[in-house]
Amino acid sequence: MDTEAHVTERDRSSDPDTREGEGSRSARFLDAPWRRPALLGTACAAFLLLFSTFVMQPFLIPSGSMEPTLRVGDRVLVNKLAYRFDSVPQRGDVVVFDGTGSFVREEPAGNPVTGLVRWAAAAVGLAEPAETDYIKRVVGVGGDRVVCCDKRGRVEVNGRAVDETYLYPGDVPSRVPFDIVVPQGTLWVMGDHRSHSRDSRDHLGEPGGGMVPVGKVVGRADWIGWPVGRWSSLERPDAFGRVTAPGPVGSHG
Structure with a gap:
């Protein structure tokens, strides 16, 4: 036996x-x-995507529905913390929201890889937002009665006429008459270029009646960040300053 x-x-x-x-x-x-x-x-890149997802997102304006406040090609900064901590949208706010279930019936299917790339590009303002994302101005909040129009052609909210100085020059508040009460937890939204905007008015006869659930609001557009010559903040207009809280249901004649 080998002992080594x-x-x-x-x-x-x-x-x-x-x-x-x-x-x-x-x-x-x-x-x-x-x-x-x-x-x-x-x-x-990771920091920008996280910041854009949870705090502030650039949003590329794809159409003229919010002119003259926002122009095609503007990039607004959407504050995603605006409605956290029990804050809610107010009349006059310009908001970005997901229109799935209110403005569109369901989210369109697509290539997941292409969708991911598009999402990343949109998250930093390099591409148009998703087809289901919209930007409009809040005209009525839960409980409000919104009517168009009074004898002078103005929108009324809870019986108070609203002088909408932010409308596109030459536009009327609405060529479509309506008289609605906004359900609690939803919003009535309209574009500033009323003759060039598909908004709550266009969905009156559909399920939901054109109302946008507050839970679908992505955030509030607070600033125009690009182009440089357009740098400015988007202040809440004083047009709704005279509007009071809605009265009890059934008190509106």
Whole structure:
């Protein structure tokens, strides 16, 4: 019987030369000229997407329905924290919302990969928003009675006429008459370019009656961030300053 110990293969990890070679390869990989810019770019992109998802999102204006307040190509900054912590949309606010179930029946199907790329681009304001995203002005909140129009052609909210100075020059408040009471938890929204806007008025006869659930609101448009010459904040107009809270149901004649 062979009583001599068999020589086993040496553990290469314990070999100083081997360790030095592997360490050198790792160092070369980390010190590669493209490595740090790539890591920095990835970290910045991740931060932007997280910031856009939860705090503030650029929103590219795709149509003229909110002129003259917002123009085609403007990028507004949508404050996603505006309605957190028990805050709710107010009359006059410009809001971005998901129209699925109110303005469109269901979200259109599409290629998931293309959808992901489009979402990422839209999240940083480089592409048009999803087909189900809309931007409009809040005209009525839960409980409000909104009527169009009074003898002078103005919209009335809870019996008070609203002088909508933000409308597109030459537009009338609405060519479509309506008299609605906004259900609690929903909003009545309209574009500022009334003759060029598909809004709550266009969905009166559909399920939901053109009302947008508050839970579908993405955020409030607070600033125009681009182009540079258009930098400005979007203040809530004083047009609704005289509007009071709605009275009890059935008190409106």
